[in-house]
Amino acid sequence: MRRSELKFLKIEDVEFRTHQIHIRVSKTKERTVKCSSYACEYFHQFVTRHLSKVPFKDRKHGYLFTTETGQHLSNDAINLIFRTLQKQANISTCITPHTMRRTWNDNLSILIDSLPPDQKPNQEQEKQIRNRLMGWSSISEMSNRYSRRSIREKSDELGELLANSIAQNKGENNAE
Known part of the structure; x- marks a missing residue:
């Protein structure tokens, strides 16, 4: 999934039961793809444990990934997530x-x-x-x-x- 596709992923785009993700906003083509049952479970846990704590008015846009206050993620924020992951996991290759x-x-x-x-x-x-x-x-x-x-x-x-x-x-x- 491209960064922009991830950025515009909505909660409703994840089909937890069938382990599918509908990529609606795409640089190229809208599509539905399979994902692992583990990823779906992590997404579900994220929604129930973290996203549900953001006031509804701040998350009514429906995006799956937001800031702590419910704001839509910027491309820079997504890049920061990857840099932090690389640093925290002590990975030498660029992620x-x-x-x-x-x-x-x-x-x-x-x-x-x-x-x-x-x-x-x-x-x-x-x-x-x-x-x-x-x-x-x-x-x-x-x-x-x-x-x-x-x-x-x-x-x-x-x-x-x-x-x-x-x-x-x-x-x-x-x-x-």
Whole structure:
């Protein structure tokens, strides 16, 4: 989910029972996506334990994430949340809403690669899956950008395996 999509997420957009989030306000495409049961539970706890303490008049806009006083979050506030998370978790890599999207795409590539051959989508299906989940149009080429990174990483890994194999075989041949 993009920062702006998160910013405009309303409580009613989270379907707690079916673990779905309806992303209405989007840079690209409105869509409904699945989320983990854990995330839905955390959202529910947040609403019941924290957001419910904000006076109704200050939260009648319905946004899920607000300041303590019920004000709509700014982009800077969302960025501050990520910087604080990075600092508190003592994480050396940069965590931003956009890096989370890249990590999600990398994890999707790993998941697809791990599927048994009979369940693995073909290249076009993978592109359409990625486009839908990321909110890109069905003709978007953005999925190719993420696929290229995945292919580059796989080729580097295979290249290293091949180089090690050649070096090992050369070492065995010299031992004879």
